[in-house]
Amino acid sequence: MAQAVADHPVTEQSGTNYINAQRGILSWLLTVDHKRIGLMYLVSTTIAFALGGFFALMLRLELLTPRKTFMDAATYNQAFTLHGAIMVFLFIIPAIPGALGNFVLPIMLGAKDVAFPKLNLLSLYLYWTGAIFTLSSLVTGGLDTGWTFYVPYSATTGTAVVKVTLGVFIIGFSSILTGLNFIVTVHKLRAPGVSWFRLPLLVWALYATSVVQILATPVLGITLVLLMMERVLHIGIFDPTLGGDPVLFQHFFWFYSHPAVYIMILPGMGIISEIIAVHAKRRIFGYKAIAFSSMAIALIGFLVWGHHMFVAGQSQLAATIFSFLTFLVAIPSGVKVFNWLLTLWRGSISYRTPMLFALAFMFLFTIGGLTGLFLGMLSVDMHLHDTYFVVAHFHYVMMGGTVVAFIGGLHHWWPKITGKLYSEKLGAASAALIFIGFNATFFPQFILGARGMPRRYYNYLDQFQPLHQFSTVGSWIIGLGMLVVLYNLLSSLRSGASAPSNPWGGRSLEWQTASPPVTENFEVAPKVTHGPYDFSTESQ
Amino acid sequence: MSTAETTARGGEQPALSPQFHVAHHFDSADTQFDAGRMGIWLFLVTEVLLFGGLFCAFAIFRSWYFDSFVEAHHHLDKVMGAINTVVLITSSLTMALAVRSAQQSKKELTAILLALTLACAATFLCIKYVEYSHKFHEGLLPGKWFSAVGFHTAHPGVFFAIYFMMTGIHGLHVVIGMILISWILKRTMKGEFSSRYYAPVEGVGLYWHLVDLIWIYLFPLLYLVG
Ligand code: HEM
Numbered sequence: 001m002a003q004a005v006a007d008h009p010v011t012e013q014s015g016t017n018y019i020n021a022q023r024g025i026l027s028w029l030l031t032v033d034h035k036r037i038g039l040m041y042l043v044s045t046t047i048a049f050a051l052g053g054f055f056a057l058m059l060r061l062e063l064l065t066p067r068k069t070f071m072d073a074a075t076y077n078q079a080f081t082l083h084g085a086i087m088v089f090l091f092i093i094p095a096i097p098g099a100l101g102n103f104v105l106p107i108m109l110g111a112k113d114v115a116f117p118k119l120n121l122l123s124l125y126l127y128w129t130g131a132i133f134t135l136s137s138l139v140t141g142g143l144d145t146g147w148t149f150y151v152p153y154s155a156t157t158g159t160a161v162v163k164v165t166l167g168v169f170i171i172g173f174s175s176i177l178t179g180l181n182f183i184v185t186v187h188k189l190r191a192p193g194v195s196w197f198r199l200p201l202l203v204w205a206l207y208a209t210s211v212v213q214i215l216a217t218p219v220l221g222i223t224l225v226l227l228m229m230e231r232v233l234h235i236g237i238f239d240p241t242l243g244g245d246p247v248l249f250q251h252f253f254w255f256y257s258h259p260a261v262y263i264m265i266l267p268g269m270g271i272i273s274e275i276i277a278v279h280a281k282r283r284i285f286g287y288k289a290i291a292f293s294s295m296a297i298a299l300i301g302f303l304v305w306g307h308h309m310f311v312a313g314q315s316q317l318a319a320t321i322f323s324f325l326t327f328l329v330a331i332p333s334g335v336k337v338f339n340w341l342l343t344l345w346r347g348s349i350s351y352r353t354p355m356l357f358a359l360a361f362m363f364l365f366t367i368g369g370l371t372g373l374f375l376g377m378l379s380v381d382m383h384l385h386d387t388y389f390v391v392a393h394f395h396y397v398m399m400g401g402t403v404v405a406f407i408g409g410l411h412h413w414w415p416k417i418t419g420k421l422y423s424e425k426l427g428a429a430s431a432a433l434i435f436i437g438f439n440a441t442f443f444p445q446f447i448l449g450a451r452g453m454p455r456r457y458y459n460y461l462d463q464f465q466p467l468h469q470f471s472t473v474g475s476w477i478i479g480l481g482m483l484v485v486l487y488n489l490l491s492s493l494r495s496g497a498s499a500p501s502n503p504w505g506g507r508s509l510e511w512q513t514a515s516p517p518v519t520e521n522f523e524v525a526p527k528v529t530h531g532p533y534d535f536s537t538e539s540q
Numbered sequence: 541m542s543t544a545e546t547t548a549r550g551g552e553q554p555a556l557s558p559q560f561h562v563a564h565h566f567d568s569a570d571t572q573f574d575a576g577r578m579g580i581w582l583f584l585v586t587e588v589l590l591f592g593g594l595f596c597a598f599a600i601f602r603s604w605y606f607d608s609f610v611e612a613h614h615h616l617d618k619v620m621g622a623i624n625t626v627v628l629i630t631s632s633l634t635m636a637l638a639v640r641s642a643q644q645s646k647k648e649l650t651a652i653l654l655a656l657t658l659a660c661a662a663t664f665l666c667i668k669y670v671e672y673s674h675k676f677h678e679g680l681l682p683g684k685w686f687s688a689v690g691f692h693t694a695h696p697g698v699f700f701a702i703y704f705m706m707t708g709i710h711g712l713h714v715v716i717g718m719i720l721i722s723w724i725l726k727r728t729m730k731g732e733f734s735s736r737y738y739a740p741v742e743g744v745g746l747y748w749h750l751v752d753l754i755w756i757y758l759f760p761l762l763y764l765v766g
């Protein structure tokens with residue numbers, strides 16, 4: 001394997017790094033080091049993922065039989081609500097920007113930290129506070145509205161709507177602050193030589209994500225405030241009995257939540273661009289196309305929210321326009337997939353764990369994206385809306401896409417974050433388990449949905465049982481795969497070999513500093529003279 | 541922009557902004573200043589979107605319940621609203637002058653102007669309080685709480701829901717603004733700001749102008765157009 005020459009040879013493991021530079025719990029809680037904050041985000045979001053995953057396994061277990069297996073209907077409602085709310089608000093939105101983004105973005109720019117380090121810490125604290133509010137509902141009556149909090153039900157149910165919406169509101173601030181911080185950092189803290197078109201594509205992706213976070217999240221904020229007011233004071237903005245409009249809530253909600261799906265997927269796409277270029281030792285094909293498609297997705301993504309409301313009494317004209325725009329927004333995603341494929345073509349691919357996850361991503365995300373087009377089609381969506389087809393669609397993009405990209409990225413940067421190498425064998429095994437388990441779980445759901453199985457039900461017609469059981473067994477395989485990931489990564493901390501500064505031969509800046517990096521990232525202030533993907537294996 | 545200490549008045553002055561130093565991760569005071577300013581502007585964008593949702597709700601309900609909105613808005617006190625508009629515009633002026641005098645290292649003048657801004661903000665809130673208590677007294681309240689008599693249209697409660705949400709959240713911003721202004725007032729008195737370092741004054745100033753600007757839209761929409 002041709003090792004790219006590092007521009008700034010690093011004195012291996014000089015001893016101190018960001019992890020052991022200071023000791024004690026307070027040195028973590030009061031840190032302003034973006035790497036430490038990133039690590040705390042990593043631990044927090046992983047815990048959230050485990051909790052959400054636990055609910056997921058329970059849901060699938062309940063669906064093993066057509067009638068009550070072990071939960072009653074009310075418990076099931078609470079379980080899918082908390083599963084969704086935890087996965088969306090506590091895991092997938094904050095995970096990649098908060099954990100990996102915080103860690104690598106400033107290093108990729110050659111900066112010592114993000115622009116506003118204290119604000120960064122505040123955003124972690126807000127995340128924790130919001131998480132506490134959200135999770136407190138677990139012991140105070142649960143929540144059964146679905147993660148979408150639709151009125152009028154959410155204004156009347158006896159469960160803990162206000163606690164959770166308040167939690168989500170607070171987490172929204174955290175999300176805004178992270179986005180704001182990243183945008184300013186990218187504008188103001190690039191090292192000499194890091195021009196806009198020498199930014200690694202992950203940075204472009206995080207930048208586009210931040211734009212969406214800043215523009216969309218405030219609308220969710222005001223929506224949740226109005227919802228809380230409606231519930232506590234009955235002000236009559238959403239409540240139809242007082243003259244309010246529940247459909248207005250849906251518009252507000254999706255005005256945030258469709259762009260939010262791009263908050264979820266864009267960082268994942270950025271990770272995939274990094275992994276594919278580095279592990280195929282190939283200059284990325286169509287750098288600008290990928291960079292601009294991120295921005296295009298971010299902007300067009302604001303104009304398609306109505307596709308969640310095709311059957312909610314929208315005018316035909318509006319529905320047609322939303323349908324058209326939905327097709328439009330799929331184009332930049334397609335552009336990315338083709339660029340990744342062409343990057344792989346004639347690359348010297350090494351099938352290490354990150355690359356395996358990246359390949360899984362490309363396969364799964366493509367299915368997720370294409371089935372989105374089915375749903376964007378008015379006539380088809382009439383039938384598929386609120387069925388398992390939708391459930392399969394968004395799991396293919398969110399789990400098959402974002403979660404797989406996140407795990408791939410975690411393996412890609414793990415040596416950098418911890419200074420340890422994990423077992424490639426176990427890595428490959430976990431990738432295979434997750435890929436197989438994922439398809440086993442969710443592919444049958446496309447068929448179930450097409451045959452009319454509605455979502456959010458705890459029992460079903462007998463004829464659906466074989467596919468449901470298949471799906472449930474698949475969920476156990478995913479669970480096993482996740483445990484292998486966890487074991488592999490954690491055991492590397494104890495017994496893994498120490499990682500060199502540049503294990504994969506990457507060219508972007510994070511590979512030109514020690515693993516793990518020192519507190520202010522670089523021993524010598526970096527100067528950049530080449531692009532992030534100019535590998536020596538290629539004729540320039 | 542230049543941070544050169546141009547205003548050194550006579551050689552014997554103490555150092556300007558003695559506490560100020562450039563944070564470790566910025567290469568210069570200029571970069572730090574630009575980054576801070578950009579951060580504030582981005583924050584203001586989020587504020588605009590937050591209120592944007594409310595303006596949107598206003599537009600929709602107004603088109604639905606046009607008659608109710610017209611009828612209900614006559615119950616707002618146009619005189620008080622107008623006075624409050626003048627008060628806030630004045631406060632924006634004093635704030636802008638405060639930023640300018642901070643840039644010129646005129647500590648006492650900055651302090652006076654900030655205090656005037658605070659006074660305007662307080663006046664605004666007092667007038668708002670009087671208005672609110674009238675509404676409460678007459679039962680001109682949102683949704684379920686609406687109990688005023690003599691209305692001929694069906695949904696005045698929706699108008700008052702919008703009215704109270706918009707002016708209430710705006711009022712909250714005024715309160716937060718007062719806290720921020722007090723904070724920079726205190727720091728001004730300690731002599732922390734000068735031509736060398738005045739970023740917080742400018743940042744709070746920008747925020748205050750936005751709060752003012754939002755009212756400038758709220759007043760005609762709610763009080764005059766209805
Ligand atoms: C190629 C791009 C995509 C298209 C064309 C698309 C299209 C759609 C459509 C039309 C629906 C509404 C279906 C219905 O409720 O009847 C939908 C639902 C959904 N999509 Fe996508 N989508 C795309 C990408 C994504 C991505 C990237 C994510 C997340 C990372 C995502 C997450 C979701 C979720 C969570 C729902 C369900 C929301 C709910 O009702 O609970 N989608 N999608």
Ligand SMILES: [Cu+2]
Nearest residue numbers: 258305307308
């Ligand atoms: Cu959508």
